Amino acid sequence: MTDLAPPPAITYRDARTIDGPALSAMARRSFTETFGTLYRQSDLAAFLDEAFGANGLPSQLSDPDFAVRLALEGDKIIGFVKMGPVTFPGEWRPDAIELYQFYILGPWQGQGVAQTLMDWALEHSRAHGAKEIILSVYVDNHRAHRFYERYGFRDIGRYAFRVGETVDDDNLMRLVL
Template sequence: MIAYRDAMPGDGPELSAMAQRCFTDTFGSLYRASDLAAFLDRAFGADGLPSQIGAPDFAIRLATDDGRIVGFAKVGPNALPFPQAEDANAVELYQLYVLGGYQGEGVGPALMDWAIAEARTRAADTLALSVYVDNHRAQAFYRRYGFVDVGRFDFPVGEHVDEDRLMVLAL
């Protein structure tokens, strides 16, 4: 049975490993090994995701199955340059990751509902995210929640630069 809870500092190593596995399973074949390793270290290494657990600007929600992390969502201050970003009180959805065996089981929707509620708790008027241009499944998922595509974003993975789509949801 899937349970949901806020991340705690002790979750750092397991959360880092889960995030790296999820990203690699989904996108790993797209990159040179050196670019992938650099990205994984920057995003999910000790100075990345684990260091944000408990940080006042970030909130991280976990989905667990028998105590094992199978999904997570992270929200925090917006850093995306979407149109009207300067005029918006925006929160960014940095990641919403679900391990492959748990996709289609309601984990993603539960984490998205949490992310939207968390953004509203922070008095945001916009929830922003970026998504890989060819990740059509994720884009369709976000559109079901009312997100709209507002432009391009260059997303670095090591020295490689991907095209992402910027999507926003008016809250």
């Protein structure tokens, strides 16, 4: 009989510039697993390159306007949340912050990772003087809607989210802190 080592504990830390390639790979995997069947391959590839290529998420790790918190099992990134200035069209309060991306790989969903990352996002927002958090979520991502609603986020409108040439309907949601 062999002794099986327990899985490594999940740890959390702020992302560093050196995490760029691994974080990009994880984000691409998570988005593709969740939404990949909704898009033509060319649209998906264009979106992944724009959002997670060298000029996307990895470049924001050294930008002081953005904060990214990682969830890791051992040295493997299994989830992250990214916060920064609001970029949605329209007029927003100067003390608003945007929750850009909130991704957890499938095997770790339902394991408390999302709650820990959301707790950090709320704490980060308050510590930086934010009075509200704005985010968008795909209209048919019911699991995400339920998660955000449990924290008090409410729908405030629609947003056209572009994936390549495809335009999806997203719900804009707001949480007043």
